[in-house]
Amino acid sequence: MNRASYAVASFVVALVVGTSALAMWAAGVDPRSPLVAATELTLPGSRFHPVFGSAATELQALRVTAPAADFYTLQATDLASVVAKDVSILRYRFADFPRTLELSLVFRTGEAPDDVQSISLPRPDGREMTFDLSRIPSWRGSITELGFAQFPTAQLVPPSAGFQPFVLERAQLESISWRGRLATLFDSWRERRPWQLISISAVGPAETGDHSPHGPRLPLVLAIAVGALLAFAFLLLRLRGAALRVLAFAAAAVAWLICDLSWQRDLTYKRNADADVWGAIPIAKRQDHVADERLKELALHLQATLSSEPDTRRVLVSAPTPHDVLRLIYHAAPLNMGVLAGADAQHAPPGTIVVRYSDDQPSIRNGRLQFGGISLPGRTIEQQADFGIYAITAESQ
Amino acid sequence: MTLPTLLVSWFLPLLIGSGLYALVVGWPWRNSDRLVAAGLGWIVGALMCGVLTRLLASTDPTHTLMRAGPWAAAIAALAWSVAWWRRTPPVVGALPDPVGRRWWPWALITLVLLGWRGWLIASDILLHPTLAWDAWAAWEAKAKIWVLGGQIAPFVSFSEWLAHPTQPLRTGIGYSYPDLLPWTIVWFAGPVGWIEPWINLAWFGLWIAMLLAQYGQLRALGVDRSRTWIGVYVLGSLPLLESHVALGGYADLWLAALFGQGAFAWLRWHCGGERRQLGVVLAIILLMPLIKLEGSVWSIVLASACVFSSIPRWTRRRRLLLGLGFAIALTLLSVAFSAAWIAVARRYIDHSTAFNFSDFAASLDAFGQGLWGQENWNLLWFLLPVVLLGNRVAWMRSATTRRLAVLVGVSFLLIGGLFLFTAAARYAQSYSAVNRLLLQLAPMAVALLILASRTSADSDRLRER
Numbered sequence: 001m002n003r004a005s006y007a008v009a010s011f012v013v014a015l016v017v018g019t020s021a022l023a024m025w026a027a028g029v030d031p032r033s034p035l036v037a038a039t040e041l042t043l044p045g046s047r048f049h050p051v052f053g054s055a056a057t058e059l060q061a062l063r064v065t066a067p068a069a070d071f072y073t074l075q076a077t078d079l080a081s082v083v084a085k086d087v088s089i090l091r092y093r094f095a096d097f098p099r100t101l102e103l104s105l106v107f108r109t110g111e112a113p114d115d116v117q118s119i120s121l122p123r124p125d126g127r128e129m130t131f132d133l134s135r136i137p138s139w140r141g142s143i144t145e146l147g148f149a150q151f152p153t154a155q156l157v158p159p160s161a162g163f164q165p166f167v168l169e170r171a172q173l174e175s176i177s178w179r180g181r182l183a184t185l186f187d188s189w190r191e192r193r194p195w196q197l198i199s200i201s202a203v204g205p206a207e208t209g210d211h212s213p214h215g216p217r218l219p220l221v222l223a224i225a226v227g228a229l230l231a232f233a234f235l236l237l238r239l240r241g242a243a244l245r246v247l248a249f250a251a252a253a254v255a256w257l258i259c260d261l262s263w264q265r266d267l268t269y270k271r272n273a274d275a276d277v278w279g280a281i282p283i284a285k286r287q288d289h290v291a292d293e294r295l296k297e298l299a300l301h302l303q304a305t306l307s308s309e310p311d312t313r314r315v316l317v318s319a320p321t322p323h324d325v326l327r328l329i330y331h332a333a334p335l336n337m338g339v340l341a342g343a344d345a346q347h348a349p350p351g352t353i354v355v356r357y358s359d360d361q362p363s364i365r366n367g368r369l370q371f372g373g374i375s376l377p378g379r380t381i382e383q384q385a386d387f388g389i390y391a392i393t394a395e396s397q
Numbered sequence: 398m399t400l401p402t403l404l405v406s407w408f409l410p411l412l413i414g415s416g417l418y419a420l421v422v423g424w425p426w427r428n429s430d431r432l433v434a435a436g437l438g439w440i441v442g443a444l445m446c447g448v449l450t451r452l453l454a455s456t457d458p459t460h461t462l463m464r465a466g467p468w469a470a471a472i473a474a475l476a477w478s479v480a481w482w483r484r485t486p487p488v489v490g491a492l493p494d495p496v497g498r499r500w501w502p503w504a505l506i507t508l509v510l511l512g513w514r515g516w517l518i519a520s521d522i523l524l525h526p527t528l529a530w531d532a533w534a535a536w537e538a539k540a541k542i543w544v545l546g547g548q549i550a551p552f553v554s555f556s557e558w559l560a561h562p563t564q565p566l567r568t569g570i571g572y573s574y575p576d577l578l579p580w581t582i583v584w585f586a587g588p589v590g591w592i593e594p595w596i597n598l599a600w601f602g603l604w605i606a607m608l609l610a611q612y613g614q615l616r617a618l619g620v621d622r623s624r625t626w627i628g629v630y631v632l633g634s635l636p637l638l639e640s641h642v643a644l645g646g647y648a649d650l651w652l653a654a655l656f657g658q659g660a661f662a663w664l665r666w667h668c669g670g671e672r673r674q675l676g677v678v679l680a681i682i683l684l685m686p687l688i689k690l691e692g693s694v695w696s697i698v699l700a701s702a703c704v705f706s707s708i709p710r711w712t713r714r715r716r717l718l719l720g721l722g723f724a725i726a727l728t729l730l731s732v733a734f735s736a737a738w739i740a741v742a743r744r745y746i747d748h749s750t751a752f753n754f755s756d757f758a759a760s761l762d763a764f765g766q767g768l769w770g771q772e773n774w775n776l777l778w779f780l781l782p783v784v785l786l787g788n789r790v791a792w793m794r795s796a797t798t799r800r801l802a803v804l805v806g807v808s809f810l811l812i813g814g815l816f817l818f819t820a821a822a823r824y825a826q827s828y829s830a831v832n833r834l835l836l837q838l839a840p841m842a843v844a845l846l847i848l849a850s851r852t853s854a855d856s857d858r859l860r861e862r
Contacts, residue, residue, distance in 0.1 A: 156528065160773055200529040200644050202828040204771035218773055223779040248787075252780055256631070259775040263636045264514065267643070271521040278524045287526035287593045291459040309547060313563055326534040326570065333538070334546030339570045349562040 011236040012363035018228045027185035028132070028218045029178050037174035041079075041087055043146070045168040048075040055168075061095075062168045064150075071159040075108065075168055076147030081110055084143050087173035089180035090165035092148070094124040099273040100157045104149040104191040105131070106311065118149065122191035130183035130313060135213030136174065146171070153194050155291050155323075157277055189218050189262065194271035203263070218262055224254040290329050298357060298387055299331030305382065305389060306335060306353060316340035316348060318371050319357040328357060345374050348392050354378065354387040367393070402588035403595070404461055406446075407602060409433065409469045410584075414442025416476030421676035424484035429616035432819035434609025436656050437677070440651070441601060444684060445469070447581030454587070461587025500622035506766075507630040511608070514633070518643045519601050526593040532646020535571030539594070540582035542567055544591050549583065552576075573823040577687040578648050599643030604642040607858040608633050613842055614661035618669070620795055620847055628847040635843075637773040637836055648689040649833045650679065654697045655681050655688065657840025660804055663699060667706045668797040678703060682779050685735075691834065693736060697727050702804055764813065767825070767832045774839075781842060792849040801845050808838050 014290070022029070053073030054066040058087035067073045090105065103121045117138045122129055133139040152162025174180055182221065196204055201315045204217055229251050233239045241245060278286045290296050311334075318340040319325045329337045340354060348354075353372070354369065354376065356362060361383065369378040369390055379388040418425075425431045449465035450458065452642030457464060527533045545550045550565045558568035582596060591593040593727065615625040632638070641650040659681035666674035682700050683693030697837050709854040712719070731739050768778040785792070792798040812834045816825035824830035 106632070164693060167733045195525070195528055195644065197530055198828065199640050200531075200833070202767065202771050202831065202832050203640060203773045205828060217770060219771055219772055219774070219776055219779070223769070223776055225782075226776075226779075252776065256776050260510070260634045263639075263772065263775070264517070266636075267514070267517055267639065270643070271517055271524065273522040274521055278526075283523060284590075285595050286524070287591075287778050290526065311548075312563055312565055316560065326538075329569065330533045332539065333541045334543075336447075336567060338555055338558060340563075342555070344559055348559055349554075351562070352559075395776070 007237055011232055014232045014236055014315075015229065018232065019225065022221065022225055022228065023182060023185070024178075026221050027181040028215060029181045030176065033176050033178060035178045037177040037180055039086055039175040039394075040175040040221050041082060043077060043171040043172055043173070045075075046204055047172075048077045048147065048168060050074070051076050057287050060168065060170070061269050063165060064168065065165050067150075067163045067306075071162060073163070074149045076106070076145055076205055078145050078334065081142040081144055082173065084109070084139045084160075085134070086175055087143075088132065088139065089174045089184065089185075090121075090130065090131045090133050090174050090306045091172040091174065092121070092124065092131075093128040093130055093169040093171075095128075095167040095169055096164070097124045097166045098162070099123070099269065099276050100152060100162040101166075102153050104151075105133075105147050106147045107139075107143050109138075109140070110144045112134055113144065122187060122328070123138075125190075125192060130180060132181065132184040132213075132215075138167055146173075152291070153196075155272075155336050156194055157272075158289055158291055159288070160291050160293060161277060186213050192266055194273035195270050196397040203266075215293045218312070219259050222258060224362070226251045226255050290331075292324075294386075295324060295357070296331050298309065298355075299328055302332050302335060302355060302389070309353070311336060314338065314348065314352040315343060316352060316354045318354065319355065324357055328355070340371060340374065346376070348376060350394050351394040352394065353381075354390040357386065361385055362389060362390070400841060401729070402462055403802070405466065406585060407472065408682050409466060410442030410446050411439045412442065412473035412630075412752075413445050414438030414440065415600070416473040416480065417441065417445070417680075418677070419480035419499045420476040420483075421680070422671070422673040422808045423647075423666075425479055426487035427617075429613040432609045432613030433617065433658075435685070436606040436613060436807050438660070439606040440610070440654050441680065442469075442473075443581050443584070443599065443602070443685070444577055444651075444688075444709075445472075446584040447577055447579075450587070451576070451580045456581045456777040457547065458549055459547065459587065459590065461584050465584070465587075485640035487616065489649075494808050500626060500770060503630075506579075507626045507633075511630060511633045514639065514702050515601070515605070518604070518639060521643050522597050522645060523594045527597060527646050529644040529658045531571075534577055535569065535574055536567055536648060537582055537593075537646050539567075539571060539574075539579035540596075541575065541591055542569075543579070543583055544586045549580070549799075551858050573650075574691075575687045575689060577684075578689075600642045600645040600650060601691065602651055604633070604639075605656060607650075607657075607840065610654070610658055611844070614658065614787060615844060615847060616845075617665060618661065618848065620851070624690055624847050624851065628843055631775075631777065632840060633772055633845065635777065635839055637832055638839055641836065647833070649836050649846060652685060652692050653837045653839055654693070655685050656699070656808075656837055657844070659685070659695075659699050660801065661844065663702055663804075664704075664797050664801060668800060675703070681857045691837070693731070694809070695837065697724060698804070698808055698811070700727065702800075706800070707731060756822055757817060758816060760817050763825045763828060764816055764831055767835065771828075771832075773832050777839075777846065781846050781849075784846055788852075791852050795851070796846065797846070798848040798851075803842065805838060805841050805845050812838070853861055 007047065046057040046059070048062050049055075050064065051074040052068040053064060054074060055062050055064040057063075062075060064073055064075065103123055104118045105121050106116055106118045119136055121131055131301055148168060152159045192281055230244070231249055235246060256367055278289060281289050288296065302315075306315065313336060314333050315337040316339070317325050317328050317337055319328060325339050354371070356371070367377055367379070369376050376392050377394045378390045378392045402762075415434040418438045418441070419433045422430070425434045433677060435502055446465060446469055449469055450461045452465070453468060454461045454464035460686050497687070509678045527537055539552060548565060550567050552572040554566045554572055556569050582599070585599045586596050606644050611632055612625055612629050615628050616622070618627065638650065638653075641647055662674040662677035662681065678699060682696045685696045701720050704723045707720055708844055709717075767773060813832070815821050815834075816831045
């Protein structure tokens, strides 16, 4: 073997070893763990029973046919006190799982039987998915109950339009292995999500602050791979100058393309999820088909109730969360609305309308409405269980 | 809504903006200038139509095309006529390309990849209503109230709104935000009414315009066609940037486009000797604070760059002091005239007197995650430092690249300082704002990557012409 052949051979060996080491690091593979799982606990879909929603067994699977009244579905099964740390890899397989639903794993431990733990899972896309539960702090002790919960994607899908029947084919808990850890890494890169609130600020995290445990993401791993490739080429192949530049360009271009195609696949999923929600609705009506259906209804009701009021009529909104307040204001446009909060609200002029969107009805005493810490002289225009409309009757102090 | 009115509302911004561009910088003889005129022209033209909407259709914002449209067309015709009348013969021919280097494969790949992406994004925009939080809470909330209320009424603070119950005032969380973008949204809503998917399609127009202008500017800065196409693909494929296009309703992409174009115009003025580009820089300096509060900061950065670079060489040692003096003077003027960004800055500084190391570490981690740990930028922030370090000998010879590197560096440090050392750290830790501010640097960062990747032989063709 001449010197050049030796260099090429060592380069190839370094590349194989380096790629393997990188994949093992990214997947969190412990070299001492077995290649395949030593322990497996297979749970066919038929073993699960519906806790919320309707479902029927179908051979070895469970077909979920309808959600509960609150559009929530949950299928669960009891376990004979499985030790959590012995089975940290979860595999699950669903068929026909709609893009409009979110999926969570719920479980109970023998140590805290009254607490139900819930974690978000990557959506199944027709293939078996794998998830590493060892990254979840609450996955410890003995697991006595395990289940899957589904609900319409928050702040995107109108709850009444989220559900489509699907099949829970099977789940499997298994011990940590090389195969299991590597599968969780690739499945985390394969995970697809519809648009979320965080999407405008960050691509990748499932939520604000990114608390979901996950391995390193694709761009970081590819960047390290490109760096390693160039280092090996520099050290072992002794590439310099233009040759090294060409290799660097080619490697970076391929890595960029892989990232881009992965993002394009994600974007296609988001677009298809949107098509599932709004595709059949005329374009001008799509904005009426929203996740906060109740707020939209209330907004339309407010517009009808206050239609004879002048444009300058002030309307103050009280709701439990800033999201609800702002969404109600947006839906009810062009009503002249503001937030019922702070000391300034005490100086609301007579005639101002106050809208409550919460289950907490204001106490009315001596002609004064009490909203939390705010007291205003007023009368009731309309009072319902989850909302009320009131008018301020005289200058409040 | 009819298709012709919709097309007119999209075509008029192109006509007025490109006309103003031709008027300011001269007749666009070269392809690169025609593309900048089209891209930057559409962006500025859309904002100009927003201004005209405010001036001429504030009492009838549902008929923007009828009220502001003729004026927009007249201004466009006048601008193009004067530009034609004042045109001078081209002094510079086509930009040279390296002999034997094939550029069309890169063009083809870029067009196929971004064309497919464009269809995907445009069809998605038309599918969904406004989804992103600040879009429906602030930017589009104002515009929706104006369009459906039939009047562009001023937004004021909550206390002022309550104190004047008979006046046609409005309030909301974005009352202190600049109104230019909501006016522009009203312009696009004019022919279609309040139909969110149609309105949000304006962000798709912005994406196309930004890519056209980026191509034109990179070519004008002397980058060969192959690298230019790659640069356009790199910018057009950034996931967070595309999220802003697909989700529509935020101001950051408008600011990113303007800041980038302002920087390129500054380089062409300062390094390329194109004197009339200064007009573009000044227009962008004026426009940015009208888009978003941090636009004021970028305007100061760009204005400081102009002042700093226009000081004669013999005063080089004093430049830093003079630049600092200018920035301080501008800040004092902002304080004197109660510019909105001063209140924001003061709020952050007031809340940042006690340094907390754990908070700093968490912010640093989140900042790093945003750059390298998430999927916002593909490999942009990995490649940029590597190219800057690895190819430093070549790009350090290029005055254009050096100056752009300083501009990107200063802006990056400002963002880093804001999110690491002030109360804004919580926005870094939640990933809610830090990446959006970095987005505002994206066109410049991509251009820097492309310029810095050139070999010595390719560098500074602009200077050599």
